[in-house]
Amino acid sequence: MQELEIAQLRTLTELLKSKYNYNFTDYAMSSFRRRIQRIIELYKFSSFDALLQKLSLGNHDFFQEFLSEITVNVTEMFRDPTFWTEIREKILPELLNLNKTISIWHAGCSSGEEVLSMAIILREMGIEGRVRIVATDIDMAILQKAKEAVYSIKNMELNTKNYERSNGPFTLDKYYEEKGGKAYLDKSLLKDVILREHNLVEGDVFSKFDLILCRNVMIYFNQSLQNQVLKVFHESLFKNSYLAVGSKESLIWCEIANKFLVVNNEEKIYKKIKD
Amino acid sequence: MRFFKIEQDYKAIVIGGSAGSFQVISKLLSQLPSDFETPIIMCLHRLRHVRNGFVEALNIKSSIPIQEPIDKEPIRKGKFYLSPANYHLSVELGNTFALTTEDLLNNSRPSIDILLQTAAYAYRQKLIGILLSGANRDGAVGMKMIHERGGLTIVQDPKDCLIDTMPTSALNSTTIDHVLSVPDIIDFLLSLDKQIKTKS
Numbered sequence: 001m002q003e004l005e006i007a008q009l010r011t012l013t014e015l016l017k018s019k020y021n022y023n024f025t026d027y028a029m030s031s032f033r034r035r036i037q038r039i040i041e042l043y044k045f046s047s048f049d050a051l052l053q054k055l056s057l058g059n060h061d062f063f064q065e066f067l068s069e070i071t072v073n074v075t076e077m078f079r080d081p082t083f084w085t086e087i088r089e090k091i092l093p094e095l096l097n098l099n100k101t102i103s104i105w106h107a108g109c110s111s112g113e114e115v116l117s118m119a120i121i122l123r124e125m126g127i128e129g130r131v132r133i134v135a136t137d138i139d140m141a142i143l144q145k146a147k148e149a150v151y152s153i154k155n156m157e158l159n160t161k162n163y164e165r166s167n168g169p170f171t172l173d174k175y176y177e178e179k180g181g182k183a184y185l186d187k188s189l190l191k192d193v194i195l196r197e198h199n200l201v202e203g204d205v206f207s208k209f210d211l212i213l214c215r216n217v218m219i220y221f222n223q224s225l226q227n228q229v230l231k232v233f234h235e236s237l238f239k240n241s242y243l244a245v246g247s248k249e250s251l252i253w254c255e256i257a258n259k260f261l262v263v264n265n266e267e268k269i270y271k272k273i274k275d
Numbered sequence: 276m277r278f279f280k281i282e283q284d285y286k287a288i289v290i291g292g293s294a295g296s297f298q299v300i301s302k303l304l305s306q307l308p309s310d311f312e313t314p315i316i317m318c319l320h321r322l323r324h325v326r327n328g329f330v331e332a333l334n335i336k337s338s339i340p341i342q343e344p345i346d347k348e349p350i351r352k353g354k355f356y357l358s359p360a361n362y363h364l365s366v367e368l369g370n371t372f373a374l375t376t377e378d379l380l381n382n383s384r385p386s387i388d389i390l391l392q393t394a395a396y397a398y399r400q401k402l403i404g405i406l407l408s409g410a411n412r413d414g415a416v417g418m419k420m421i422h423e424r425g426g427l428t429i430v431q432d433p434k435d436c437l438i439d440t441m442p443t444s445a446l447n448s449t450t451i452d453h454v455l456s457v458p459d460i461i462d463f464l465l466s467l468d469k470q471i472k473t474k475s
Contacts, residue, residue, distance in 0.1 A: 003396060003420075030365040030393045031375045074376045080326070158324070216376045219346045226347070247326065248359050248374045250345045 004033050008048055012036065015055055020063055023201050024070070026225035031072070039069050068141045072220065076158055077113040077172070079215070080247050081165035083267040088121050088167070091242055091269065095210050102131045103209045105236065107200060108217030109135035112146025112190075113159070118213075119189040120175055124168070128192065134207065136198035143195050149185035156183045203228060205235045212237060216246035227255045234259055237272045244269045277459055279466040283427070284474075286401040287350065287366075288313050288464070289394045291387030291417070293320040293409030295437025297333075299457050300407065304337035304355065306461045311339060312471050313403075314350055316366070318358040318390040320383050320409065326360050333357065344372040358385035365393035381413035391417020400425030403467075405460065407431045409441030419449035429453045429460065 009032065013024045024032065036051070045051045054062060078084045095102045106115050115135045122128045137143050151159075156172070163172040176183040198206070200217070212233050218226050233243055234256055243260065245268045251257045260270040292300055296319060304315075321329050330341050343359040350356070350370045358364040362374040363385050373393075380386035387406070391414060394402055404421040406414045408431055422428050428451045433439035435456045445451060455463060 003392075028367065028373050028375075030367050030373055030396070031377065034377065034389075072375065072377050074378060161324070219374050219376070223347055246346075246374075246376075248343070248345050248362055250347075252345075253347050 004036060004048055009033060009036065012052060012055075015052060019056065019058055022067070022199070026201070026222045026228075028220055028222050031220055032070075035070050035072070039066065042069065064141060068139050071110075071137075071139050071142070073110045073139075073142055075110045075113045075216075076155070076162060077117045078159065078162035078166045078168070079114070080267065081162050081167075083215075083244070083247065083269075084117060084121065084162075084166035086264055086267050086269065087118070087244075088125070090264075091211065092121070092125060092127070095241075096127065096130070098210070102127075102211070103207065104131060104133045105207070105209045105212045106133065106135040107198075107212060107214040107233070109137050109143075109146060109195070111142055111151070112149060112195075113151070114213060114215065115146065115193060115195075116149060116175075116185055116189055117163075119193065120163075120168070123189065124170075131192075133193045134209075135193055135195050138197070138199045138201075140197055143197060146195055147190070149187055149190060151183045151185070153178055153181050153183050200229050200232065201225065203232045205232055207236065208238055209236055210238055210241040211244070212242070213244045215244060216249070219246060219249060223253060226253075230254045230256055234272060239272055239275060242269055242271055276465065277462040279463045281467050281470050284401065284471070285313055285403050285427070285467070286370075286398045287394060288315045288403045288405065289391055289417075289421075290315060290317045290405045290407065291319070291391060291409070291414040291441070292317070292407035293383075293387075293411060293413065293438075293441055295408035295410075299431065301333060301336050302457060303461055303464070304333065304339075304341070307338050307464060308468065309338045310353065311464075311468050312352055313467065314352060314354050314356065316350070316356045316364070316390065316394065317341075318364060318385045318387045320385075320387075320411075320413070321358075321360055323361045323384060329360070330357050344374070346372065346374040348372045358390065360385075363389045365389055366397045367393070368397050370397070381411055383411070383413050387414035388417040392420045395420040395424045395426055398424075398426065402426035403429065405429045405431075406442050406445050408436035408438055410438040411440060412444040414441055415444040415448045418445040418451070422449045422451075427452050429455055429463065431460065432456050 160172040176185045259274040261273045263271045339355045341355040341357050365373040367373045430442035
């Protein structure tokens with residue numbers, strides 16, 4: 001298939017903005033192009049124009065599916081095990097010293113694997129009651145999946161290995177039941193978790209947090225949108241609280257990088273040091 | 276040394292490799308001068324969940340220390356780059372890298388096709404693509420794209436490969452400008468660098 005040209009992608013983002021009020025203008029170009037090409041193939045559209053045509057009809061159900069396919073939902077429990085060791089052994093104990101309820105925001109939580117990872121650590125540390133978790137995503141369908149906490153059993157092998165490598169004290173099967181090729185995670189882990197729709201591109205600040213996790217989400221945005229989102233995170237963090245991004249992301253090219261201090265460069269954990 | 280006459284100037288070299296390519300790439304990087312100018316961007320199939328060790332192993336012999344790029348990092352002259360584990364590496368317009376966690380492509384993350392296609396899009400005729408030994412078809416689509424955009428395509432001679440599926444797939448799907456042995460690939464790169472330095 002012919003590569004989509006930038007002008008075509010512009011036409012599409014304009015349509016999405018005017019028709020659906022979603023702004024994809026500042027998504028990173030190469031991956032956005034691949035996602036659109038993938039949708040054209042997946043739905044067997046005869047051409048790019050056929051996709052445009054379909055979207056211009058304003059069918060909300062199709063748009064929801066489109067939204068789910070545009071966003072990348074590849075995730076793991078305890079992805080980058082050493083990161084989770086750091087959360088368990090350094091970051092959470094430090095936050096506990098503040099002697100108040102700790103607020104955590106999973107921004108772009110996808111199907112919830114990282115939220116569950118966090119919830120498991122909190123339970124193992126015996127501090128579930130002291131922590132409030134908010135998990136958000138742009139895509140309602142994936143939030144529903146996060147709520148259900150049912151994953152394919154074939155993913156659990158990797159998740160289990162990750163948990164072990166992160167120094168988890170038990171084995172992961174303590175937290176799920178296997179039925180019909182699926183892993184049903186213990187839903188009580190999510191009982192105090194608020195899952196809600198939120199679009200980082202819109203940039204509204206809705207609460208203050210002690211720790212924000214936004215790992216492998218901003219990589220889908222261009223630099224100017226990354227700058228904008230980082231401002232939202234900065235405003236949503238208490239002073240001396242933490243922001244974690246993916247292991248191959250960095251704040252160094254962001255405008256307000258100087259308001260953060262790197263506390264762990266390998267795991268990409270930052271601390272807000274200036275208002 | 277075999278001398279290759281290269282008229283076109285190139286902004287980057289992308290190299291893809293899989294099974295049987297580690298020794299090749301290691302040898303190749305050891306033979307290049309430490310002031311080699313054109314950036315080399317490598318996508319080699321590797322274990323998805325082992326973050327450390329691979330780049331360190333390649334660096335034992337490489338004449339320029341290899342870096343695993345961070346998302347949005349600018350691509351600079353005189354640098355060697357390697358796709359990190361468990362991410363796809365893309366080149367964006369504006370000469371920067373982008374990393375993504377999309378699904379596996381050709382059973383791989385990083386996928387060679389993704390690097391080659393995005394680099395072809397960004398650099399057009401100013402790109403050299405080199406595909407080495409490997410046991411799957413990853414890279415064939417990317418090489419086709421490089422050729423269609425006017426770039427130069429090179430594969431390791433299948434006779435010379437530990438496993439030749441990868442270069443053979445590329446040969447079957449597009450025009451390959453040079454089919455070279457490993458010593459010839461090295462001579463090609465040395466010729467390229469000499470001609471750049473004579474020009475400037």
